[in-house]
Amino acid sequence: MLEIRNLTVHYDGALILDDVSLTVEDGKFIAVVGPNGAGKTTLLRSISGILMEVPPGTSERPHISGTITFNGERIEKLKAYHIVKRGIIHCPERRRPFPELTVTENLMMGAYLRKDKDEIRKDLEWVYQLFPVLKERGDQEARTLSGGEQQMLAIGRALMSKPKLLLIDEPSLGLAPILKDTMFERIKEIQRSEVTVLLVEQDVSVALDLADRIYVLAHGRIAAEGTGKELMKNTDVREIYLGI
Numbered sequence: 277m278l279e280i281r282n283l284t285v286h287y288d289g290a291l292i293l294d295d296v297s298l299t300v301e302d303g304k305f306i307a308v309v310g311p312n313g314a315g316k317t318t319l320l321r322s323i324s325g326i327l328m329e330v331p332p333g334t335s336e337r338p339h340i341s342g343t344i345t346f347n348g349e350r351i352e353k354l355k356a357y358h359i360v361k362r363g364i365i366h367c368p369e370r371r372r373p374f375p376e377l378t379v380t381e382n383l384m385m386g387a388y389l390r391k392d393k394d395e396i397r398k399d400l401e402w403v404y405q406l407f408p409v410l411k412e413r414g415d416q417e418a419r420t421l422s423g424g425e426q427q428m429l430a431i432g433r434a435l436m437s438k439p440k441l442l443l444i445d446e447p448s449l450g451l452a453p454i455l456k457d458t459m460f461e462r463i464k465e466i467q468r469s470e471v472t473v474l475l476v477e478q479d480v481s482v483a484l485d486l487a488d489r490i491y492v493l494a495h496g497r498i499a500a501e502g503t504g505k506e507l508m509k510n511t512d513v514r515e516i517y518l519g520i
Contacts, residue, residue: 277302277472278323278441283342283352285318285327285496292318294496296342300441300474305467307475307487310517315496316476317369320443323474324366325356346441361389363440369449369476371426373433375419379410382418382429386436396436402469403432406462424455431462441472448479460486480518484508492517 278300285293293315300306321327344352373382387396404411407428448456460482467473477483484504492500500513
């Protein structure tokens, strides 16, 4: 479904990603793990096209080389909204809801490009099944939700776009352990419903347990890749890159 080859990103004069290559197969759960500053968020922003927007306060775009291919089509030079139309939906770090809109309004913003009203209603009910609290909080402004509830809202809003590939950035950030477990159970349930998932996450243990394949990103490069069992058998990878 997704193939990245030799992706290199220079941003503000610094090398953020260095010759990164990875693949995401249709229907799989793929995780990218690594420490802060490894380039994980930049990787997702490159895929979704957000990185190519001129950042506030700057006049230069990041320089990107390499290729990103989605379902056989090169997308690395497309605008973000064109990439959304192709079915790649980015659930960003730190949730980023529309704070003054209600929970329901936020969810419906996810379906902004859709015209299939019956299917939208079905997907809304599915989101409510995954995250019942969102239905309970439907009339509340998003800014009044807890951090965990906002994360549920961010994922729910992304699902309302009917993604083919769902990019999720650090969903466990700031969550209590019990809520973190619930969040990842729901993400795995989403993947089982035939939504391909590419997850960026610092909690290595979760990625090892849930993902079909894991890429370890360190200093902007892919340091290792494999299944959870394969990575755990490699003592150097386990100790140096995973901290286990």
